[in-house]
Amino acid sequence: MAGTDSTRDLQRRPGPAVVLVEPQLGENIGAAARAMANFGLWDLRLVNPRDGWPNEKAVANASKADHVIDAVRVFGSLEAAIADLSLVFATTARPRDMFKPVFGPDEAANRLTAHVMAGQGAGLLFGRERWGLNNEEVALSDAIVTLPVEPAFASLNIAQAVLVLAYEWRRASGAAELPFSGNMDEPAPKADLVGLFEHLETELDDAGFFNPPDKRPVMVNNLRSMLSRGQFNLQEVRTLRGVIAALTRRHKRANPSRAQPDRRKK
Amino acid sequence: MAGTDSTRDLQRRPGPAVVLVEPQLGENIGAAARAMANFGLWDLRLVNPRDGWPNEKAVANASKADHVIDAVRVFGSLEAAIADLSLVFATTARPRDMFKPVFGPDEAANRLTAHVMAGQGAGLLFGRERWGLNNEEVALSDAIVTLPVEPAFASLNIAQAVLVLAYEWRRASGAAELPFSGNMDEPAPKADLVGLFEHLETELDDAGFFNPPDKRPVMVNNLRSMLSRGQFNLQEVRTLRGVIAALTRRHKRANPSRAQPDRRKK
Numbered sequence A, B: 001m002a003g004t005d006s007t008r009d010l011q012r013r014p015g016p017a018v019v020l021v022e023p024q025l026g027e028n029i030g031a032a033a034r035a036m037a038n039f040g041l042w043d044l045r046l047v048n049p050r051d052g053w054p055n056e057k058a059v060a061n062a063s064k065a066d067h068v069i070d071a072v073r074v075f076g077s078l079e080a081a082i083a084d085l086s087l088v089f090a091t092t093a094r095p096r097d098m099f100k101p102v103f104g105p106d107e108a109a110n111r112l113t114a115h116v117m118a119g120q121g122a123g124l125l126f127g128r129e130r131w132g133l134n135n136e137e138v139a140l141s142d143a144i145v146t147l148p149v150e151p152a153f154a155s156l157n158i159a160q161a162v163l164v165l166a167y168e169w170r171r172a173s174g175a176a177e178l179p180f181s182g183n184m185d186e187p188a189p190k191a192d193l194v195g196l197f198e199h200l201e202t203e204l205d206d207a208g209f210f211n212p213p214d215k216r217p218v219m220v221n222n223l224r225s226m227l228s229r230g231q232f233n234l235q236e237v238r239t240l241r242g243v244i245a246a247l248t249r250r251h252k253r254a255n256p257s258r259a260q261p262d263r264r265k266k
Helices: A025-037 A056-059 A064-068 A104-119 A135-139 A158-172 A190-206 A213-229 A234-254 B026-038 B054-062 B068-069 B105-117 B135-139 B158-172 B190-206 B211-231 B234-252
Strands: A017-023 A045-048 A073-075 A086-092 A120-126 A143-145 B019-023 B045-046 B073-075 B087-091 B124-126 B144-145
Touching: A017 A025, A017 A073, A025 A045, A025 A064, A025 A158, A025 B045, A025 B054, A025 B158, A045 B068, A056 A064, A056 B073, A064 B019, A104 A158, A104 B073, A120 A213, A190 A213, A190 A234, B019 B026, B019 B158, B026 B045, B026 B054, B026 B158, B054 B068, B068 B087, B087 B105, B105 B124, B105 B144, B105 B158, B190 B234
Parallel strands: A017 A045, A017 A120, A045 A073, A086 A120, A086 A143, B019 B045, B019 B124, B045 B073, B087 B124, B087 B144
Antiparallel strands: none
């Protein structure tokens, strides 16, 4: 992974090609390129882009995804664009009157992964802004991919559809490690936790918190359960003990001559 | 689900609230609303939107997601916006120096689902366009969500981040049925397939295809394997038999007096 470096070091890991069929707007081509770059795809192919190629708006909207824009290939037909691919999925929101399997993005990504990991070429087709892919283009594909959208609000633009599929690709292909993790130190051992509990309970006894006394066992158990749930690490246990000490120091400074446990509930 | 009807019939299924903290651009608010509507979320809350509310650009960019825009609530602080929620995740691309669990979108969606299905309020925070969420806002949250982006191309805009999380919510919450299925008739029984095979093999025998004859068994097996793989349904088997018949009729019309099997390889 490139990290902070330039595109020179960018690994082009095997992945499906993204094929835009007769895209109309350069902005959408650029946004698609950017969505691809976000999730590690880089092979962008255009079939008869309306405004030709290169396209300034595409470059502008690609943000920093130059490596995708620079590698764009333009074809005069879909057949030519997918000639070297042996698994092609057509993304569409409309059902078609033909016998074609239909997958959601997750299942599609799993199948693409198996294919690509076996060293074979795969591709995802996306259609025109206005009316998507035509039936001949879908017929050329091995299966349909459709997104599980709310039927009343089904419209996604090209870049959004690319984004969701690219995200699922990344997940399925095992590259979905997060950029950073929780950095959670391990929880403190029970010895330290019990130290915290006893510290707190001693101070609470002193403050007359457990009132009436026969309720003490239940209240102590509830407190201990509450303080266990956070799985505090050692630093956090020490912090809490410091909090307790600070609060009780303050209380004790304000009431230096307290010899009897205070019956007031804290 | 609403299908073709107006928003009046739209089911507002329980789901996480989406909280945008100090969003700057109306276009982004609108696009976020639209992304929510695509995947069945509807509870959008804004904390101190820069340009106030209502916002024309937000309405314009929400496309038809009026039901989300109309239900937007505006708050003066994050604390107020999440007051009724008991599980809040902060979406951020930057690691923080605090002990906070970090989840990917899929794990986050699973946890949100469990929480919401138990009847409790949950929310997803998204930060400002320029610099996301600050540490105080992350500290108020139960966990961080981050997307598994390519580190060199990590920038996603707000609506894109909302889209991926809304998609994962839909998947995790069991609402991810696809708008349509493959409508694949079941494969034809073997009797019909064998009928096809024998039809084809008879014609191929007649055409002298199996040459030399001792290779016939292997070639027949390969053909049968090839023709089995497509799991043709009855209609497709009939179509293929019609294709074979049409081709051989043509051939026979052109060569009516063929009494001997033709040794030419077809």
